[in-house]
Amino acid sequence: MSGEQSLAPRPHRPKSDKERKIGHRRVGEGGEITYKKIQTTTIMGSIQLGIQHTVGSLASKPRRDLLMMDFWELETISFPPEGSSMTPAHHYSEFKFKIYAPIAFRYFRDLFGIQPDDFMMSMCSAPLRELSNPGASGSIFYLTDDDEFIIKTVQHKEGEFLQKLLPGYYMNLNQNPRTLLPKFFGLYCYQCNSKNVRLVAMNNLLPSYVKMHLKYDLKGSTYKRKANKAERSKSSPTYKDLDFMEHHPNGLFLEAETYSALIKTIQRDCRVLESFKIMDYSLLVGIHNLDLAVKEKQEAAAKARSEGESDYEDAPEADQYMVQEREEQRTTALNRSRSINRQRLVAHSTAMESIQAESEPIDEEDDVPPGGIPARSEKGERLLLFIGIIDILQSYRLRKKLEHTWKSIIHDGDTVSVHRPSFYAQRFQEFMATTVFKKIPSRK
Amino acid sequence: MSGEQSLAPRPHRPKSDKERKIGHRRVGEGGEITYKKIQTTTIMGSIQLGIQHTVGSLASKPRRDLLMMDFWELETISFPPEGSSMTPAHHYSEFKFKIYAPIAFRYFRDLFGIQPDDFMMSMCSAPLRELSNPGASGSIFYLTDDDEFIIKTVQHKEGEFLQKLLPGYYMNLNQNPRTLLPKFFGLYCYQCNSKNVRLVAMNNLLPSYVKMHLKYDLKGSTYKRKANKAERSKSSPTYKDLDFMEHHPNGLFLEAETYSALIKTIQRDCRVLESFKIMDYSLLVGIHNLDLAVKEKQEAAAKARSEGESDYEDAPEADQYMVQEREEQRTTALNRSRSINRQRLVAHSTAMESIQAESEPIDEEDDVPPGGIPARSEKGERLLLFIGIIDILQSYRLRKKLEHTWKSIIHDGDTVSVHRPSFYAQRFQEFMATTVFKKIPSRK
Numbered sequence: 014m015s016g017e018q019s020l021a022p023r024p025h026r027p028k029s030d031k032e033r034k035i036g037h038r039r040v041g042e043g044g045e046i047t048y049k050k051i052q053t054t055t056i057m058g059s060i061q062l063g064i065q066h067t068v069g070s071l072a073s074k075p076r077r078d079l080l081m082m083d084f085w086e087l088e089t090i091s092f093p094p095e096g097s098s099m100t101p102a103h104h105y106s107e108f109k110f111k112i113y114a115p116i117a118f119r120y121f122r123d124l125f126g127i128q129p130d131d132f133m134m135s136m137c138s139a140p141l142r143e144l145s146n147p148g149a150s151g152s153i154f155y156l157t158d159d160d161e162f163i164i165k166t167v168q169h170k171e172g173e174f175l176q177k178l179l180p181g182y183y184m185n186l187n188q189n190p191r192t193l194l195p196k197f198f199g200l201y202c203y204q205c206n207s208k209n210v211r212l213v214a215m216n217n218l219l220p221s222y223v224k225m226h227l228k229y230d231l232k233g234s235t236y237k238r239k240a241n242k243a244e245r246s247k248s249s250p251t252y253k254d255l256d257f258m259e260h261h262p263n264g265l266f267l268e269a270e271t272y273s274a275l276i277k278t279i280q281r282d283c284r285v286l287e288s289f290k291i292m293d294y295s296l297l298v299g300i301h302n303l304d305l306a307v308k309e310k311q312e313a314a315a316k317a318r319s320e321g322e323s324d325y326e327d328a329p330e331a332d333q334y335m336v337q338e339r340e341e342q343r344t345t346a347l348n349r350s351r352s353i354n355r356q357r358l359v360a361h362s363t364a365m366e367s368i369q370a371e372s373e374p375i376d377e378e379d380d381v382p383p384g385g386i387p388a389r390s391e392k393g394e395r396l397l398l399f400i401g402i403i404d405i406l407q408s409y410r411l412r413k414k415l416e417h418t419w420k421s422i423i424h425d426g427d428t429v430s431v432h433r434p435s436f437y438a439q440r441f442q443e444f445m446a447t448t449v450f451k452k453i454p455s456r457k
Numbered sequence: 458m459s460g461e462q463s464l465a466p467r468p469h470r471p472k473s474d475k476e477r478k479i480g481h482r483r484v485g486e487g488g489e490i491t492y493k494k495i496q497t498t499t500i501m502g503s504i505q506l507g508i509q510h511t512v513g514s515l516a517s518k519p520r521r522d523l524l525m526m527d528f529w530e531l532e533t534i535s536f537p538p539e540g541s542s543m544t545p546a547h548h549y550s551e552f553k554f555k556i557y558a559p560i561a562f563r564y565f566r567d568l569f570g571i572q573p574d575d576f577m578m579s580m581c582s583a584p585l586r587e588l589s590n591p592g593a594s595g596s597i598f599y600l601t602d603d604d605e606f607i608i609k610t611v612q613h614k615e616g617e618f619l620q621k622l623l624p625g626y627y628m629n630l631n632q633n634p635r636t637l638l639p640k641f642f643g644l645y646c647y648q649c650n651s652k653n654v655r656l657v658a659m660n661n662l663l664p665s666y667v668k669m670h671l672k673y674d675l676k677g678s679t680y681k682r683k684a685n686k687a688e689r690s691k692s693s694p695t696y697k698d699l700d701f702m703e704h705h706p707n708g709l710f711l712e713a714e715t716y717s718a719l720i721k722t723i724q725r726d727c728r729v730l731e732s733f734k735i736m737d738y739s740l741l742v743g744i745h746n747l748d749l750a751v752k753e754k755q756e757a758a759a760k761a762r763s764e765g766e767s768d769y770e771d772a773p774e775a776d777q778y779m780v781q782e783r784e785e786q787r788t789t790a791l792n793r794s795r796s797i798n799r800q801r802l803v804a805h806s807t808a809m810e811s812i813q814a815e816s817e818p819i820d821e822e823d824d825v826p827p828g829g830i831p832a833r834s835e836k837g838e839r840l841l842l843f844i845g846i847i848d849i850l851q852s853y854r855l856r857k858k859l860e861h862t863w864k865s866i867i868h869d870g871d872t873v874s875v876h877r878p879s880f881y882a883q884r885f886q887e888f889m890a891t892t893v894f895k896k897i898p899s900r901k
Contacts, residue, residue, distance in 0.1 A: 079632065284522070
């Protein structure tokens with residue numbers, strides 16, 4: 014699924030008919046977005062009410078050991094617009110909010126050091142931002158204002174699959190809180206007018222205050238793994254395997270220790286996915302080019318100086334407004350970038366922490382965003398990589414994609430095992446360990 | 458199930474017809490014991506070969522994270538008498554040995570600090586001892602020579618149930634290695650002549666070098682909970698709830714801190730059992746009376762002195778042999794008691810460690826067996842309690858015991874919930890917290 018976690022501003026320009034509806038997501042004439050014909054702003058506001066309620070009511074329940082049955086629990090709360098003894102009044106349509114396995118997910122949040130108050134603040138204290146570039150699945154992605162969490166719509170079967178996965182997911186996290194697998198912090202269902210919108214809360218892989226100069230969705234396959242024209246025309250496209258091989262014919266270079274830690278983590282994660290017969294997942298790779306960022310900063314400063322010389326008070330109203338908007342954007346970016354200098358809320362959640370590597374970042378200057386994995390391009394440019402394994406809940410879809418399956422069997426020359434999980438995992442690991450990531454040759 | 462873990466020597470006296478077969482366990486004319494008509498010595502020797510093989514072959518497999526699928530794994534090895542490339546020759550009948558979830562149980566052994574070499578030494582370096590007093594279920598109990606482990610035969614359904622329980626058991630142990638629940642270290646099946654003997658390896662609750670002056674199997678019910686005549690005539694009978702209330706009308710007294718730790722542990726364990734709809738479990742309580750033990754020691758010494766005065770070299774041959782045997786027994790007991798002075802092999806496995814209590818034993822003299830929970834009788838005698846929850850795998854049996862169920866419903870006056878797991882757990886906890894264990898009143 015391309016385009017996940019892309020952070021370009023939501024486009025308001027008119028779209029082609031084809032672009033207007035992907036899955037349940039529609040973009041209306043005026044640019045307003047709906048999901049299952051429900052206004053996205055309504056969904057956002059309602060789920061914030063729901064999450065606030067569940068985190069609040071959980072706080073009053075004493076801590077106790079997690080039990081197997083906690084994985085199957087389901088709590089439902091009604092939110093009438095006029096309010097009730099348990100829920101506040103609101104100006105959205107009447108809705109129900111279902112919380113799957115509340116105690117199990119509290120345990121997972123605890124495991125990652127997320128305090129209930131912090132989780133509630135992140136989720137509910139400011140409006141969510143909807144990400145544009147929703148990707149081929151038609152999912153909607155919401156980002157919390159503090160950049161910590163993603164809330165993503167999932168299909169019915171994906172939600173069911175996650176529920177089944179929970180005990181094994183528990184086992185994995187218990188043994189390895191450091192993993193590149195998605196970190197799930199909640200599974201919810203927003204129910205309105207007999208429509209169900211299922212949502213997962215996850216860690217955010219790509220901090221929005223760090224510019225991703227390049228972004229890849231890699232599977233280790235070469236069949237049809239090229240971003241299409243529509244994707245490439247976007248301001249921040251998500252490229253695929255063949256694009257990567259074209260852009261980086263010699264891969265990305267890591268220090269030996271970092272390389273080993275990364276590959277070891279990928280192997281361990283693949284073993285978990287394979288054990289659950291999961292396939293078709295991707296490695297999302299965001300590349301922040303530090304050298305390019307410095308150059309861009311200098312250019313922007315030069316441009317700002319030359320702009321400052323002109324007197325924009327004389328400019329037409331529309332232009333003034335645009336400048337004002339740009340300044341507001343800068344302030345927002347600044348506020349968000351405060352988190353650069355503080356510990357990230359979610360422990361073990363940055364790419365660097367996920368792979369357990371101990372080595373220091375290439376550059377310790379203040380303006381280097383933390384958490385990325387230091388790397389070098391072929392040309393020697395200093396890079397920071399933001400990575401994670403995504404799309405692990407869609408395995409069930411494969412059966413419907415028979416045509417693609419058979420074509421890729423012919424293309425990849427493997428007649429039996431191409432879509433078996435072990436083949437998928439093996440090919441995935443090998444591609445990452447040999448084509449995508451390279452060890453910097455020892456200087457000895 | 459009464460009589461579990463009783464450690465009296467195996468009786469060789471002729472038995473009544475009724476005693477001769479309980480479940481699959483038979484005692485033959487000459488006192489030899491069979492299980493499913495297989496000689497118990499054959500079973501013992503064969504399972505030692507099987508365990509030796511599996512622990513050895515596991516050692517060559519690299520450590521890796523435990524996966525959900527590890528719980529469903531089953532390994533089968535054939536042991537032809539002439540030996541094979543993988544197995545040694547032996548003088549038993551040809552058999553197969555099945556190992557359930559080998560990697561999962563290795564993980565559990567690791568969790569309790571049991572090194573592979575130590576486990577193999579305990580299991581295989583010396584012949585197992587079969588416990589007499591097998592209890593109502595007709596299970597056979599083997600004790601390892603070093604007193605650390607029990608191997609117990611289980612029925613097909615019990616084995617299946619344990620397999621299903623494993624993921625939840627994992628969750629529980631991960632959160633609470635300190636628990637009074639049975640610690641399972643292996644599940645095996647010995648297969649010979651199309652007969653299956655299923656076995657679990659567990660921790661040993663009652664050290665054989667500590668004399669248990671009284672022993673109880675407590676459920677918190679009063680219906681028919683009295684040891685029968687046959688049981689009471691045994692050298693070390695296992696009494697039941699009504700007997701306990703008669704022997705200790707005011708219960709057993711614990712220091713406040715110890716009492717709280719014990720009751721908290723029982724409550725937590727009951728919650729786990731309840732979550733799995735498990736019922737009909739018992740608390741096994743072995744009481745070592747320190748004051749009585751001192752008196753017994755003095756009496757034995759006095760008796761030995763008076764015996765020493767007689768010249769037993771003149772005694773008839775048979776008598777000489779008996780004395781010799783008695784001395785051999787003393788040596789064996791001495792060897793076993795060496796473990797008093799070393800750390801127990803299995804961490805968190807003594808009664809005291811299981812309840813997480815921090816308080817010091819009542820008496821720090823050298824001859825006080827370690828691991829017991831210090832307590833006082835009503836008369837102020839110093840006691841050591843050896844306890845654990847047993848018989849958690851038999852829930853399925855209840856359906857067959859309908860008659861008993863309905864009678865106890867009438868007796869206990871509860872018409873609906875008597876056999877619901879939450880009722881069972883509640884009654885069990887309450888009985889332990891109010892009738893069996895008492896807090897020593899504060900001296901302030």
